[in-house]
Amino acid sequence: MLYFTFFLTISFTIYGFYLLRAEKASHLKKRMSAFVGGIKEEAATQDEKTFNAPLYDRIGKPLLNDFKRSFKKRMPGEKEAKIETKLQLAGSPFGMTPVDFRLLQISLALVFPILAGVYGAILNAGYAGVFMFFLVGLAAGSVLPHYYLSMKKKARNKSALKELPDILDLLTVSLEAGLGFDSAVSKVVSKKDGVLSAEFHRSLEELRLGRTRREALTGIKNRIEVEEVRAFISSILQAEKLGIGMVQVLRVQSNEVRDRRRQRAEEEAMKAPVKMLFPLVLFIFPTIFIVLLGPALIQFLQTFSK
Template structure:
């Protein structure tokens, strides 16, 4: 019975998280469709509110108040840093800083309880149950920041791999006579990926009124890659000094390809060292058994005689 209740609790928690995410997406779709279709905003009177379901009349206002109170408790600096980290990670699962903090607190509460419950189900002694709870607490503290850092690292690596092709296409577009914004638009329409999405966001910000300098700095802040930071700095410097953008991008393209070649050579030089550990642990013992095993057996038979 304890096993059934334990797994039912975990299943219901995961299902509630899934329902919350799907309901949030449905609300967003309904709001967008209302703007697209030019629907008039409804005047919610008391009669209209009485027709709403119970969770929208009671639980939704409570959730809204809880969200406001929780946001007030998060310092502004921490919220800004967390928002930057989520942007660098590509907003995984569409999380906002509030949702990330809420999930983090839920994991911190849930993991020690789950680990302690598992220790109890396995008939551990009290010290073992306490140790399992401590291990669950440590994992709960480490896992959310580790997940965000891994997403940032993977996203930065993907952007770095896409950079040479994006630079070549951007240079060709500028040489064909397009302006910088037009060349970026051409790159966004022809390529897909992390870097293309960031440039698309940059163009949208420019259309909304931000300056090109601020939009490009936003791309540099959202992608933690030295090569991309150097490229954007060169573009901003060329724009400030009036240098030809084509020459700057051509030089940057050559440098990026040279750096990619150097990274490939470094990885090739690391390969023998990485192969040494499985070679010593797995291959050498097998070779010694095959080659020296018969000789050892003959020595043993000879000394026994």
Template structure:
């Protein structure tokens, strides 16, 4: 009997020991998991802090500020004014990739900064208070008109570049059509071989046609973005030729000849205006210098004789 009791006692002892060992191992495993979790989170937080520290000042401060300004200006502008500004930016070729909201922020910043700059110059010159205000007015006017003048100059430059590209682009388009390509395929072939303002506009029009716009709508968008009379006539003729079933090649040939003739007339007109434009520099700068060189010694001798 004693042996049986001893066996039962040993068995129960082993059982309880095993249970305690299992509980202890679970506890140790849980502690290790908790420790690993905290160490991992601490490492992630440390890496995020290091990444934030390594970011530049513009990424940490200026970019969030810029985004907040864009949101505020977007709420303050109505849709009609935004669309008008978007059209002007499109006509200028989206300088620096500005959107309408970004351009409005820059325009407002310049308008606010220029009078402050003028007042600062007036302060350095030790002007009186009423003169400081007058001195700042031209800076305010410059800040008001400078962004619009910048867009206008970009638009004019873009129109001139596109006007120069029209004849060569039409020649390539005519050759592609004569080779048997359709209009869209021929236009795609031309823009793949050329670069420039007109090529970019035709590429954009082809993308609009692919997403579902009609050819008339896509080409009409080019008319809005490029204010060129020759291009407007060309697009009108292309749309009418498609509508009436007229051969596109003959239409393009006639348009190319007319555009080249107008280009020649503009060159002749500019050449005829050149002598008149040269007259003012001659009278104001060159003739006085010649008079000083030729008559100067004679005048000096005449003065010495008396």
């Protein structure tokens, strides 16, 4: 009886171990099936998304990216750096890269002359006229991209100059409240919108990525061509280097910026009479003379005609 009990115990133990192993294998098989099925389903979903995507996303965009990479390899480094500087000063409109800008310039230089030549042919301008239209279109297509960047740069600099006094005041108040410089800049970025706020936000992101404060602030100087902004950044860097209090430096900068703004307003006011002279002579005075002397001249002519 004892042997029989021992045999049953051993048998049930082995059978239980076998069942446990089989259950683990079944569970592992189910998990693998679910994982493989998920991968297949995800791949099928991805293929379906790719198939249902627009033709440009499936074919045109990859071809365009390959063409851009090939074009970038053939683009001179100095030319690329020069265009990159212009784009940064203009605020990188539409997120354009130097390659995008160069391709846009070439495209306009090809399309505008053709359109202008066709327009000249429609007007029956003759061979010389069509050629003149072609040259005008070529000049416009070559100049317009650079002109657009120049206008964007001027608007950006004007906006930065207008925002500077408020930025200085907010920084001063934040520093006086006990915040550190980076925290004060973060507070200003959260409260203000505009060119300078965007630039300071970019500098904070660069600091988080490991760049030094000097490098991040120097980047702002390189991206904004405004004397007051560059003087402000230089004073901050100098104060940090020499250990001078930031609040005192910001107060001095704020007073200087407001003085320069007042001086510019006075200069514009002094230029106003000169600017008004030509419209007065060309448009206002002739109208006044016609209104005042017209009736007398008509009466004079009628009298002498009799």
